[in-house]
Amino acid sequence: MANIGIIGYGIVGTAVDYGFRQSLPEGKQNKILWYDKYKDGSSLEEVVENSDFIFVTLPTPYKNNRIDLTIMDENIDKIAKLSEEKDKVIVIKSSVIPGTTRNYAGKYPKNMFSFTPEFLTEANYLDDFVNPDRIVIGSDNDKIRLKVTYLHKERFPNVPYFLTDLTTAEMVKYMANCFLATKVIFGNEIYDLCEKMGIKYEEVVKAVVADKRIGPTHLDFTSLRGFGGKCLAKDIVALIGLFEEMGIDASLLKTVNEKNLRIRKVRDWEEIPFVKT
Ligand SMILES: NC(=O)c1ccc[n+]([C@@H]2O[C@H](COP(=O)([O-])OP(=O)(O)OC[C@H]3O[C@@H](n4cnc5c(N)ncnc54)[C@H](O)[C@@H]3O)[C@@H](O)[C@H]2O)c1
Incomplete structure (x- = not known):
């Protein structure tokens, strides 16, 4: 063995x-x-x-x-x-x-x-x-x-x-994590519009995720807003850094990251050991 x-x-x-x-x-x-x-x-x-x-x-x-x-x-x-x-x-x-x-x-x-x-x-x-x-x-x-x-x-x-x-x-891992981060912020945006219009976001999501192409995770709205934890917040920064080094436009991911920093109530990842040097 x-x-x-x-x-x-x-x-x-x-x-x-x-x-x-x-x-x-x-x-x-x-x-x-x-x-x-x-x-x-x-x-x-x-x-x-x-x-x-x-x-x-x-x-x-x-x-x-x-x-x-x-x-x-x-x-x-x-x-x-x-x-x-x-x-x-x-x-x-x-x-x-x-x-x-x-x-x-x-x-x-x-x-x-x-x-x-x-x-x-x-x-x-x-x-x-x-x-x-x-x-x-x-x-x-x-x-x-x-x-x-x-x-x-x-x-x-x-x-x-x-x-x-x-x-x-290596790219598989970053594409997956940055896609999930984007999905969270997208869900948050739709949530805000639903709130303004008196639509129940959870009810919308339930019917949307019945479509197998979309997938059920990362669309729950939480009071902390945005994404936190150990991985998404650091991996999106690392990938944007690589885009910049390569001279490739990363405007979508930058917007996702900036919006997260704006709306997230607690930057919990900054307190977790080994996430930010
Ligand atoms: N946690 C997750 O959900 C997850 C999922 C997929 C991938 N990852 C990736 O896996 C990696 C590890 O993540 P994790 O969540 O297990 O981290 P972790 O902080 O839980 O574990 C890292 C361990 O490394 C040790 N360590 C720190 N510096 C060291 C050093 N210089 N020499 C030896 N040991 C040292 C720490 O004591 C700690 O026990 C990261 O790259 C992370 O992005 C994490």
């Missing part, structure tokens, strides 16, 4: 542990070790040494309207040096903007890299991890992609798989 290491034992790291530990028959369990700078697990060296797959589930906060990869860079450097030319795959699950994992693969050519985005929700993180809608596995190398796919298929045989390259897999 493949042994698994986890770097960063927070929401996603704990879910990886839970998901890969359970549901294999007795005697076929993977050995799982984890390292976290702020928690009492194993050392980084011990985790890398004893793992075939090293899942990186570290924070990727934002700083000055860009993703801040300092924590990732420091840890990837150590992991890459400890695992170079060994049969170990570094599987990045942290949300990193498109291009990041390919940069690491270029910087550390003696290592194997995969990017496998995570789509769990914080409210239901363990169940979400073991019941995913799909699993996306990115690598620029067929052999590495196959290895990571095999590991997942053994645990999650009945899930749709999307096998692709590193940057496509």
Whole structure:
């Protein structure tokens, strides 16, 4: 059985542990070790040494309207040096903007890299991890992609798989999160119009989401307004930063983000550790 290491034992790291530990028959369990700078697990060296797959589930906060990869860079450097030319795959699950994992693969050519985005929700993180809608596995190398796919298929045989390259897999995560952020703000706008006209927004939504193309989530109106939490608010900033670096018009996402900052009652993400540097 493949042994698994986890770097960063927070929401996603704990879910990886839970998901890969359970549901294999007795005697076929993977050995799982984890390292976290702020928690009492194993050392980084011990985790890398004893793992075939090293899942990186570290924070990727934002700083000055860009993703801040300092924590990732420091840890990837150590992991890459400890695992170079060994049969170990570094599987990045942290949300990193498109291009990041390919940069690491270029910087550390003696290592194997995969990017496998995570789509769990914080409210239901363990169940979400073991019941995913799909699993996306990115690598620029067929052999590495196959290895990571095999590991997942053994645990999650009945899930749709999307096998692709590193940057496509990274873009899937950001498109999904930024779409959901946009959906929240759109719902909020329609809510305001409904209120003004004496229309019950909830009743409208119920009939709208009966259309399978639209999907039922992210349209509930909450008194806090807009979106908050750990991911949407930081990921939209990071993607807008990438648009700007690439010189591509991001006017829609900028409007969504600006409107959220205007209407959101509490910027809860600013208080959550590791969301904003
Ligand atoms: N929480 C979610 O719902 C969710 C969903 C999908 C993807 N993600 C992404 O996954 C990544 C991790 O998110 P999370 O919610 O698990 O974060 P988290 O804050 O819950 O966990 C991160 C862990 O990393 C540890 N850590 C911080 N700095 C460290 C360092 N320098 N070295 C070692 N350990 C360190 C922290 O102590 C913490 O336990 C982020 O990129 C996030 O965007 C999160």
